[in-house]
Amino acid sequence: MASTTTTKRVNLYEWFKTITFYEILVGMKATLSHLLNYRPVTLQYPHEKRTLPDNYRGMLALLRYDDGTEKCVGCDLCEAACPSRVIRVVSAEVPGEPTKRYSKEYYMDMTRCLFCGMCVDACPVDALGMTREFEWAVYDKRQLHLNKEQLLAIGDRSFPVREKRLELQHPNVAFFNVAFKHVPPKPD
Amino acid sequence: MTEFGLRLAISLTQIAAVMGIVVITVLILTLAERKVLGWMQDRMGPMEVGPYGILQPFADAIKLFFKEDIIPAGANKFLFTMAPILCLIPAFIGFAVIPWGPNQTFEVGGVTVRPFVISDINIGILYILAFASLGAYGIILGGWASNSKYSLLGGLRSAAQIISYELNVGLSIVGVLIMAGSLSLVKITDAQEGWFWDWFLFKMPAPQIFAFVVYVISSVAETNRVPFDLPEAESELVAGFFTEYSGLRFAFFFLAEYANMVLVSCVAAAMFLGGWNAPYPGTFMGLIGLPSLAWVENTMWFAVKTYSLLFLFFWLRATLPRLRYDQLMRFGWKVMLPIALGNIVVTSLAVFFYNR
DSSP: OOOOSSOOSOOHHHHHHHHTTHHHHHHHHHHHHHHHTOOOOOOOTTTSOOOOOTTOOOSEEEOBBTTSOBOOOOOOHHHHHOTTOOEEEEEEEETTEEEEEEEEEEEEETTTOOOOOHHHHHOTTOOEEEOSOOOOOOSSGGGGEEOHHHHHHHHHHHOOSOBOOHHHHOTTOOOOSOOGGGOOOOOO | OHHHHHHHHHHHHHHHHHHHHHHHHHHHHHHHHHHHHHHHTTOOOOOSSSGGGTTHHHHHHHHHHHSOOOOOTTOOHHHHHHHHHHHHHHHHHGGGGOOOSOOOOEEETTEEEOTTOSOOOTTHHHHHHHHHHHHHHHHHHHHHHTTOHHHHHHHHHHHHHHHHHHHHHHHHTHHHHHHHTOSOHHHHHHTTOSSGGGSTTTOSSSOOHHHHHHHHHHHHHHTTOTTSOGGGOTTTSSSGGGTTOOHHHHHHHHHHHHHHHHHHHHHHHHHTSOTTOOSSSSOHHHHTTOGGGHHHHHHHHHHHHHHHHHHHHHHHHHHOOOOOHHHHHHIIIIIIHHHHHHHHHHHHHHHHHHHO
16 A cells, blocks of 8 residues: 555655545545535526527527518528428418519428527528527427427517518618519618 | 333333434435535535425435335345345344433333433443344345346445455444443443543543544445445446335335444444533533533534534545445455454553553
8 A cells, every 4th residue: 555656665654644544635625625615506407597698509490570571581591501401491482473482381390400500501581590499398299390480489589679671771782582563762 | 010011111212212313314314415415516406395405305205105116027025025124124223222312310100211222231332233234134135136137246245345344343343342341332431421532532541543443434334335335336236236126115225324324423423432421521501500401412412423423424425436346355354454453452452551
């Protein structure tokens, strides 16, 4: 016990440290100091939650403009960008407006989503957003197959502040997917 | 017949009181251990049941009561049922000879009652040691009867460990017995009256400091606590000898482990730390003119000593990692045993020459 690795000679100091349990006492002092300076690092999770960062990648949601119209133009780019094939978009023309498209159906299978955020990056009109919701544990996996209404509802409750319509945001913005007869006058 | 009936009634009352105290202590310990361990590791421990989690033991007890009692396929049903009981009884039976308070008597209907010890038998400590060794049977049989390799390994380890360290416990207290000249815990405690340097831990001519260290380490090992928790090493053997147990049977093992902790702490307090004696002569209650309430102070001192030792158990658990099996055995046989034997020799010589 007392002999060191390099020398066979019994080091008196080491021997004394061994018989007084010096090393163990040092460890016990450390634990006792934590007991006396009790500063817990845990959060009582369901009662108190940590502040999430602004760029937190949580539940996905579909967004609306401030007039309540959907942002999504049905371009399928999110579907193409998604590495886990979460998203399925059925695109269609807006009835009566042949130049304008929208997503007739929009499905997300959140059981597969890995929250990479590539669909949000891919979206040309910022129609997708990542909320700070993360408590999506369900008893039935099928509840995680979300349709368009559900995704819009998530967006409505998580993003109360909505953007203006694209063509109204800035006089020089390049606009598309707008029926020409409905182009509003540019603001001054 | 009436005297016998009275004696029986008094004894049963005492037994019920002691059992109640021990069970309440165990309830407190289960919470205190998790709390202290949590605080030492910058956690909070149980916080949900009741304010600051103080009702957690009751929640645990209710859960264990209503859990399904599973007997694994291929288990020896008789031994599987007997093992927890065999484990629990020796853990509780030792409390019969522990003196909780001053050695005083009073008369009830012609019967002499010792209120603070159930029975002052003249081989008290021997009786505790004998039953503590018997507790190993419960563990071994529980491990064997479960028909599971983890349980069996846990039981085997436990057998080897308890036998090795039981020896050191027995030898480390021989010094105290030599100095007290008695095996009765009441007489041993009475012999430590006075200042705290009259406790056998510090008492001249032969302070039992080494014996105390050996006793504490060996009793930690004997109760299968960290850092000697090889029989129930959760990272190696799922839970050791009670892997297959559930419900009330598991609760019995759990209760037995904690009752054993309380028992060894009580014995250490009574043998080395002066038992119910205060660290100063007499009592404050006696000084302020309430000698009839001196027993409150004395029992409080006993509780303080016992709980300090129990805190030491938690403290060690929070600090130390588990020993390897060969380290455990080498430590027991090559370090603890020679120290205990040397202590006996030194104490005998010191007492012999001191008394001449």
